[in-house]
Amino acid sequence: MHTFISLEKSWHLSKIQMDKNHKKLRNQDSNPCMEESDASHKCLDASNYDKRMCSAYFQRYKDCRKYWHNIMLERRRNGVRPDMPTAAERREMLTAIGGKPY
Numbered sequence: 439m440h441t442f443i444s445l446e447k448s449w450h451l452s453k454i455q456m457d458k459n460h461k462k463l464r465n466q467d468s469n470p471c472m473e474e475s476d477a478s479h480k481c482l483d484a485s486n487y488d489k490r491m492c493s494a495y496f497q498r499y500k501d502c503r504k505y506w507h508n509i510m511l512e513r514r515r516n517g518v519r520p521d522m523p524t525a526a527e528r529r530e531m532l533t534a535i536g537g538k539p540y
Contacts, residue, residue: 474499478492506522
């Protein structure tokens, strides 16, 4: 009985952590590549999960992550907080350079 309660508690804590991670991934301010991520998931759904059909979407997502990771590192080096620009800041930055560079 004691083991069952521990497993149930462990599962519950695990679920709470997964919910927090999911919310973070769906948060516009902390995830700059949500649009690219969603597009690659839609492609997978549409292509019956044939990854070969979605390589362009995967590459765009990878390029997006690399771009914003570099921005984050630069801001961290310069002492700018938060490390990741907010969604509004990112829109301004992209507008200033004429759109997405990836």
